[in-house]
Amino acid sequence: MAKLTFSIGGIHPADSKLARDCKIETLPLPEKVYVSMFQHLGAQAKPIVAVGDSVKAGQIIAEPGGFISAYVHSPVSGVVRSIAPRPDLAGFNCMHVEIEVQGDEWAEGIDLSPELVTAIPEDRDFILDRIKMCGVVGLGGATFPTHVKLNPPPGKKADCLILNGAECEPFLTSDFRILLERTDEIVVGAAIMQKVLGGCPCVIGIEENKPEAIEAVRASVGRLGYPGIRVETLKKRYPQGGEKQLIDAVMHRQVRSGGLPIDVGAVVQNVATSLAVYEAVQKNKPLVTNVLTVTGDCLPAGSMHNYLFRIGMPLSWIAAQAGGVPEGAVKIVSGGPMMGKAIANFDAATVKGSSSILYLGESTRRGAESPCIRCGRCADACPMGLEPFLLKKLYKAGDAAALEQNAAQDCIECGCCQYSCPARIPLLDNIRMAKAQVMGIIRARNAKK
Amino acid sequence: MTNSIIWTIAILTVLGLVLSLVLFWVARKFKVEEDPRIDEIEKTLPGANCGGCGFAGCRAFADSAVKAGNLDANYCPVGGNEVMKKVAAILGCEIKEAAPMVAVVRCNGTCANRPRTNQYDGALSCKVKASLYSGDTMCLYGCLGCGDCVAACQFGALSMDSATGLPVVDESKCTACGKCVAACPKRIIELRAKGPRGMREYVSCVNKDKGPAARKACAAACIGCSLCAKTCRHGAITVTDNVAYIDFEKCKLCRECEAVCPTGAIHGTGFPKPLDKEAVKARIAERKAKEAEAAKAAAAATEVKKEESNG
Numbered sequence: 176m177a178k179l180t181f182s183i184g185g186i187h188p189a190d191s192k193l194a195r196d197c198k199i200e201t202l203p204l205p206e207k208v209y210v211s212m213f214q215h216l217g218a219q220a221k222p223i224v225a226v227g228d229s230v231k232a233g234q235i236i237a238e239p240g241g242f243i244s245a246y247v248h249s250p251v252s253g254v255v256r257s258i259a260p261r262p263d264l265a266g267f268n269c270m271h272v273e274i275e276v277q278g279d280e281w282a283e284g285i286d287l288s289p290e291l292v293t294a295i296p297e298d299r300d301f302i303l304d305r306i307k308m309c310g311v312v313g314l315g316g317a318t319f320p321t322h323v324k325l326n327p328p329p330g331k332k333a334d335c336l337i338l339n340g341a342e343c344e345p346f347l348t349s350d351f352r353i354l355l356e357r358t359d360e361i362v363v364g365a366a367i368m369q370k371v372l373g374g375c376p377c378v379i380g381i382e383e384n385k386p387e388a389i390e391a392v393r394a395s396v397g398r399l400g401y402p403g404i405r406v407e408t409l410k411k412r413y414p415q416g417g418e419k420q421l422i423d424a425v426m427h428r429q430v431r432s433g434g435l436p437i438d439v440g441a442v443v444q445n446v447a448t449s450l451a452v453y454e455a456v457q458k459n460k461p462l463v464t465n466v467l468t469v470t471g472d473c474l475p476a477g478s479m480h481n482y483l484f485r486i487g488m489p490l491s492w493i494a495a496q497a498g499g500v501p502e503g504a505v506k507i508v509s510g511g512p513m514m515g516k517a518i519a520n521f522d523a524a525t526v527k528g529s530s531s532i533l534y535l536g537e538s539t540r541r542g543a544e545s546p547c548i549r550c551g552r553c554a555d556a557c558p559m560g561l562e563p564f565l566l567k568k569l570y571k572a573g574d575a576a577a578l579e580q581n582a583a584q585d586c587i588e589c590g591c592c593q594y595s596c597p598a599r600i601p602l603l604d605n606i607r608m609a610k611a612q613v614m615g616i617i618r619a620r621n622a623k624k
Numbered sequence: 625m626t627n628s629i630i631w632t633i634a635i636l637t638v639l640g641l642v643l644s645l646v647l648f649w650v651a652r653k654f655k656v657e658e659d660p661r662i663d664e665i666e667k668t669l670p671g672a673n674c675g676g677c678g679f680a681g682c683r684a685f686a687d688s689a690v691k692a693g694n695l696d697a698n699y700c701p702v703g704g705n706e707v708m709k710k711v712a713a714i715l716g717c718e719i720k721e722a723a724p725m726v727a728v729v730r731c732n733g734t735c736a737n738r739p740r741t742n743q744y745d746g747a748l749s750c751k752v753k754a755s756l757y758s759g760d761t762m763c764l765y766g767c768l769g770c771g772d773c774v775a776a777c778q779f780g781a782l783s784m785d786s787a788t789g790l791p792v793v794d795e796s797k798c799t800a801c802g803k804c805v806a807a808c809p810k811r812i813i814e815l816r817a818k819g820p821r822g823m824r825e826y827v828s829c830v831n832k833d834k835g836p837a838a839r840k841a842c843a844a845a846c847i848g849c850s851l852c853a854k855t856c857r858h859g860a861i862t863v864t865d866n867v868a869y870i871d872f873e874k875c876k877l878c879r880e881c882e883a884v885c886p887t888g889a890i891h892g893t894g895f896p897k898p899l900d901k902e903a904v905k906a907r908i909a910e911r912k913a914k915e916a917e918a919a920k921a922a923a924a925a926t927e928v929k930k931e932e933s934n935g
Contacts, residue, residue, distance in 0.1 A: 266758025506745070519742055519757040541745050601747035608752055 180410035181420040184558035186591045194348045194470040194479035201483045208487030209524035212270040215312040216319045217243030228255045233282040245320045246310035250463035250485035252280040266519040292457040309455035315445030318528040325371045327437045333372040334440030340381040341416035344511025349466040352481045354388035358395040364449030366401040376403040384411045414589040418443045471534030473503040491521040504534035513590045545598045553592035563592035563602040570609035583609040662686045668710045670702045676801025702799035723817040725800035731812045732828040733766040734788035738842040754809035762841035765831045776807035817872045822894035829889045832865040846889040852881035
């Protein structure tokens, strides 16, 4: 069967899935966890607990701060010690609830048994409410609240649910591991989301470098027998897991500039989100755990891990459990090497969307920049069909109107341009600024209307 | 052959003459009447087109000044009072004299004062760096050191000091156009009055964190202890969000705040002599003792009065 892929641009970095054979291990509990109030896209959550309160694992500790926002739950049982700003991953202060761990008692009504529940509730509103109350957000990177995404505005209908198992970022293996170890749950999660979207077909897209996962999911789909779910093999190509790229690959439809996936009838969800949806709807278990990969090119073989972590565990504590920072690590990144963020504050707490602790060696240091020779490799690599070298030039010249004409706002920040640039020009760094500038102008214009 | 050359010259000459007549007529017919003062003012202005006045260059400045007929909304910081007087003479109006200003870098996070906690490996631009994370030190507010201000300065007045990692202002070249102020994403640079003979006091820190956190990030941070505000006799110092600010219009340059500051966050520049901290502190202590004595005496006097009235 033909392998699917998107139509333009893209690059082929070495996939370096070093931790692919490491089974998911459950981390012990630390003494304290720090739960961020800003774990999702949109408005910050508002804490509803007070200092000194006793909380149980899975209990709501913060309410959404707006329409696009999410509930936050306590990942552990214990006592709230403080509600104060604390530096996040990037070093900026952000509101955190500090909880001292005491025992491991879960709130009532949460089913912790490993039994698979295959019967899907009939009531659509009940499902959406469960997803909302359990604080489920998109775990593919953007952490967009799932209940909002699964509830398209009136007049728009989903033609296809795409489950994103591409995991095209090098090094990361957390999605691969859950595809292998929690296969059935993910498939049930997909069926639940199908139900919410009105019974549209579902495609589970997995890159060709994960043949075991493709086989396991195919077998599970056949065994569970939900209608309209099929598995597609995707080519190994970055950024295959980008929302718009995946829609192009699977449905051969393009999302127009400034449009949303639902405009072309697509809803894309990550496989980890599907697992979270399963746990929320079938087990009433809030999103307080996720899987994270500890890996890197300077780690000795055997010290890679895939951990099931509780949200709020400090990164440095998880790193210590895995054997500490290896010698020769030049960069520590949270997320993949292409789109992840360098960690400025290693004591920062993990959030719902944390996917890795990645140690990168000397070879990843940026070299000295040299002049652009107009080779056009960045334009070839751009999966959105932009001209990165031009956008950088226009940004430097401060020409906002030309930036908008050249669609700087369409950049998905995948980093292909910067990866492919032989002159080592920090293209994405500049385009990101240009994008922010153009988005600001567009927003101001829309506000005027 | 000769014929064609002659013909060519003749045709071109006639064509040129006819077209010049047309151009002459058009220039006369469609002449735009413009106030000659606009040109005159533009010539008087420095011609840097820096935009420091808030207009899109010197021509726009002149245009708006002539249209308004006064200089209430126009001030050229580059030319200063001297140029403004000339402009006022052309327009025949008065100007409000403004104190000459200078750009001041309010960060003292040198490599020695502010330990680096990580190494930045991105595009060399403060704006980009500020959008990515809090910076390569524990201080969320301080100078990022990529030199956006230096790039923004059209007068060559700013340079990066490689020893401290901070920008340095060359006072003789700074025209207070404000380009660096706008270029700094951390809003560290401020335009302050140059002060008499270049003497001025300022708080060289913008860290809004509470004392211990600020101190941990930088040895020379303002910790918001308010000692300076309590010492100041002129009401020039206010402390908001854990950081002190000296109002340069009220400051009398007594340097007492500089002497009492426990972290050395307050800087004085342009003074002829270095500050003798101990002497100033002794002076303050003496004054405080006198004040306390006077207060005691006053209290005693009121008590005596009370007793008298009671008795």
